[in-house]
Every structure is written in C-alpha cells, then in structure tokens.
Amino acid sequence: MTTNVFLAISDPTRRAVLDLLATGSRKAGDIAARFRHLTQPAVSRHLKVLREAGLVNVEVNAQQRIYELRPEGLADLYEWVAKYQAMWPDTLEALERYLDARAVHQKPKGKKR
Secondary structure (H helix, E strand, O other), rough: OOOOHHHHHHHHHHHHHHHOOOOOEHHHHEEEEEEOOHHHHHHHHHHHHHHHOOEEEEEEEEOOOEEEEEEHHHHHHHHHHHHHHOOHHHHHHHHHHHHHHHHHOOOOOOOOO
C-alpha cells in the first residue's frame, strides 16, 4: 500500500529530509547524521515512509543506500495547492484594500511632551 503524500509530509522530520535531498542525493548514513536527535532506525523509518509515498528513490550500492528526491512524487500536492492558488491574488488584494482603509481611518498619534 502506498503511503499518502500528505501523510508523509505532515511530519517535520520528513519535510526536513526532503529539504536536505532537494540539495542532492545522500547516503542513508549521511542523512541520519544530520538528525542527531533521532536514532538511525528512526531515520530509516522516516525514509521508508517517504519512499512508500513516492517522494524519494533509493539506490542500493553494496551496503550503501543512496536516497534522492523524486520531484514528480509531489504532483498530488502540487495539484491540490494549484486549486487554491487561483484565489491568492484576490485574497491578497482584499488584504491590501483592508490595510489601506485602516491606514486612512487611523489618525497618526502625536508625540507626548
């Protein structure tokens, strides 16, 4: 069963792993070394979730596991965000109008002497 992309990225450690892999492929041991607060088995479990969600690939080279980001694995997330992205300009314009209206109605406070 494939892990849901949204579930996979819901964890801050897994998002940090994705951020790390966005800079290039890494050996599993190098990834684990970046997360000193976690045991190596815990990092391996996070990598497994990312792999099952289709967000990372792993290449086995002898006893080394080399992980790389699969940007196409983020397609579901991108499609979901794209539905809402069309609303952002309207929302930002409404915020701008609100802030402009508040600025006009607020009187500048003078300095007390």
